[in-house]
Amino acid sequence: MGKLLPRSLAGQAVALQVAVVAVIVIGGSVLAVIDSRIDEERAARDQVTAVAVALADAPSVAAALEAPDPTAALQPVTEQVRAATGIAFITIMSTDGTRFTHTTPALIGQKYIGATAQALRGEVYTEEETGTLGPSIRTIAPVRAPDGRIVGMVAAGITIEKLTEAWMGQLPLILTVAVASLVVAFGGLWLIRRRLRAQTGGLAPAELRLMYEHHDAVLHAIREGLIVLDDGRAVLANDEARRLLGSVADAGENQLDMPGFLTDGVGSLDDVLTAHRGRVLMMSRSPVPGREDGAVVTIRDRSEVLEALGELDTMTRFAETLRSRAHESANRLHTIITLIEMGRADEAARSATTELELSQQLIDHMTDAVVEPTLAALLLGKIAQASERGITLTLTEDSHLTDRTAGLLQPSEMITVVGNLIDNALDAADPDDPWVEVTIVGDAASLEVTVADSGPGMDPDVFTKAQERGYSTKNGGDEAGRGLGLALVAQVVARHHGTLRAENTYGSVVTTRLGRAVNTGSTGAP
Template sequence: MRLLGRMSLQTKVLLIQIGIVVLVAGLISTTVISVLANLVEQQAGERALGIGEAVALMPEVRNAFDAPDPSAELQPLAESVRQAAGVSFVVISNRDLIRYTHPNRELIGRSLLDPPPAGGVPEDDAKPLRGEPVVVQEEGSLGRSIRAKVPIYNTTGTLVGAVSVGILVERVQDRLARDLPALAATAAAALLAGIGVSFLLARHIKGQTLGLEPAEIAALFEQREAMLHGIREGVVAVDRAGQITVVNDEARRLLRLPDGVEGWPVAEVIPDSGLPRVLTSGQSEADQSTQLNGRWIVVSRIPVRIRGKLVGAIATFRDRTEFEELALELQGTRSYLNTLRAQAHEFANKLHTIAGLLELGWEDQAVAFITQTTREQQQWIDELPTRIADPELAALLVGKASVASERGISFSVSEHSKLSSAHRASGLRTILGNLIENAFDAVDGQARRDVVVSIEEEPDELHVEVRDSGPGVPEALLSHIFESGFSTKSTDPGSRGFGLALVHKLVETQGGKITVHNDGGALFEVHLPRRVVAPPAPAPPVMVASQ
């Protein structure tokens, strides 16, 4: 067993095949020899029977039974027939089983049953005396032989005796032995051919297994299973016919697949997998983003080829929801930084103005400037919290007002805007911040620079509008405005096109809807489902949050 365990797969297969070939060749040879022996014996019996019937019909034999000395006439005739026919003996006897002829002259005149058997005349000797020819194999005075016993009738039709023609078994075996070398040569050729085929089969199996041993194949399979079910990417593989062959645990989770989908057409189980398209085109599709079950998934599809032949395809699914959310947070943080930078720049300008007025001795003008600035800022601080109860969103709008003031943009929140803290929509601050920044960019360089924000509560949703007085979006580009990386003008990578794509993803993730159309500029409308939350603790003054 240890020796067998150390053998290679090719050697094992070769030895097993050789063993099977030898066994089959041995069984076939034994069967052929047995069948051939039976055939030779049958042919010997039929030959003896034919010779016996010919002798029984010879006139000389039929008339000799009426002669005074039948043996004198029959013995020479029987010997000539024996020699001419090449049989072992031709024995003619009368009804009393007394021999008239025999190769051994000493037995002529003696009974066939010498000594007589205890049970009387044997059936094989009695049948010819009843007119029934018989072929038997039995032991005689010359040895064991295959003999035919035929009744003899005289010219008047009276049964007068029998003739027994025999061929010694020894001679039959000699004939069979003459045929054995040819049979052995055939068996040897078949054996060698079988061994050659076994060797080729063993080599073929080794090639099919890439030279790997069973233990190595099992180890690779276990590693493959561990890898497939351990990675954080979903994997779905199909064969050339588009039927699923592999699905790992992560793919089941991301795609919400039931157990037992292997063997099913992928077009039925995962209609949007794109794998049938890859099987048709033979082209890879890398890192394509799509939304699935409320999550953002990056899909890559790769055709599988073996020796240049397309045999299937594999799709990988990566959950990018967390990365997309982080990107939105980063976009919001960048917006905050821009807001703080604008506020710092704006207040530095105002401080410089106040300082200049005081140095020139224009105290009254300085007081008037401070009063006007405070009134404008306080108007935002006093009005927004009464309509926008979410302190973070209110602070965002106050900050955007500062940015707008610095950039020379007229920014306002419509009078009918209202948002209660008990019905806040998650992510609204990020969505609104990106849309406002987009609107600011749109009105840059325009003669009229107006941006208006509207937030309205409806029974089942929040309705948000951001309207600008910019040039709007060309009609041909409206269907592409939310694609990742799309922009109607060359800007910083963190601005328009990328931000709108993230906003679109976030809105859809929340079960909402965002649209854009032209109405004296671009008008973005967002519909978000309302989510009831517990009222927050009292917020600090908005002024502190905005600064």
């Protein structure tokens, strides 16, 4: 069977439709023929019954049957009625079945062939019987005298041959309608085949299924978000798009709820926008030719790239700090060596131990207050960096961070938040009174980071704009590598449903809170 079907999907679909249409048309034609035969037979029965009853009820027929020569009075009448109605015969007979009239005059006087018992009981009876003219449908009705006596019978009939000729005469019309229906149907199916072939590229069902399976696998495997829009609604989104947007979800009837910024506009290339949980996304929207509300949207995540840039910037600052510390340590080492060469060993030892004690005290303070080693190293590096720039950077006595805070932020995220807030504070500190103060308080349920500086601070509008990528109060913005710090902090905070606010109190104070509210001691400017 499979070898008989065409190869392409269009051909197979149309071939099956042709078979179905042919069965329907042929079946309908057969039913029409059968219905025509049934209708003709029903009409014939009604006709012969009407003729027989009409003649039997005529007073002249009853009177003629009691006359000396019934044939002379009734034969002309019956032949006239038979010619007018087109039936095969009309026979009027006596109660014993002797014919007084017949289509063939030579048969007059002979016995009627057929059932008469029902008529003699006063019933009108219709039957199919074979008589002198062949098989026929006939009706026999009783003839009553005025006093109610049955004085004779009237039989009217139509031959099966003539009946067959009648319904066979409708076959040409039925066949013409059937052939015309097939021609119109095949023409329409041919047009459908052309359209299906154009839309499916002449591919076979197996090829289309294979193409779909590979297309679906590729769609969900690519690491770029892809969304297909139709009539302003998203009808398809791959796994990466759902991950990036977060809010993409099935909305029933194979539709998707989409953020408004994806369905607005006509066309765009690499638009930067903030979406679910503060992600920074790059979106390109390409309209589909020929479809006014159709478009293909591709989405790329810039958050991870920006976080990597922030970490790279932190590592770069670490490297600069280590370089400066190495240079400073080299100077101190040369001083100690020179004191020893001058014979002042006691002063050399005192200088070395004093420096070591100060460094150890600072390290001990950091590790006691901040148990996270990565964050402690960051703060030590920032203190050294601030010292080189002539800025006093301190970790307040209120700071206390437990090892259970890692459940709120990963070490890399904590470095991003604290490092960028300190960098911004170092850049904003007042040159005449340069200081930066850091307070970090956290436990398993909450984390609060407060960074204050002696700078002028930002009003709410500027602070809101500063959380956008590329915005900077300094010249250059994104092109100069600025405008990343606070945007990265805002992304981390949004991702963890925290808060980020700025105020001007004892200085410019920026506070980040994650988890439940944290109560900290009062802080003041140094």
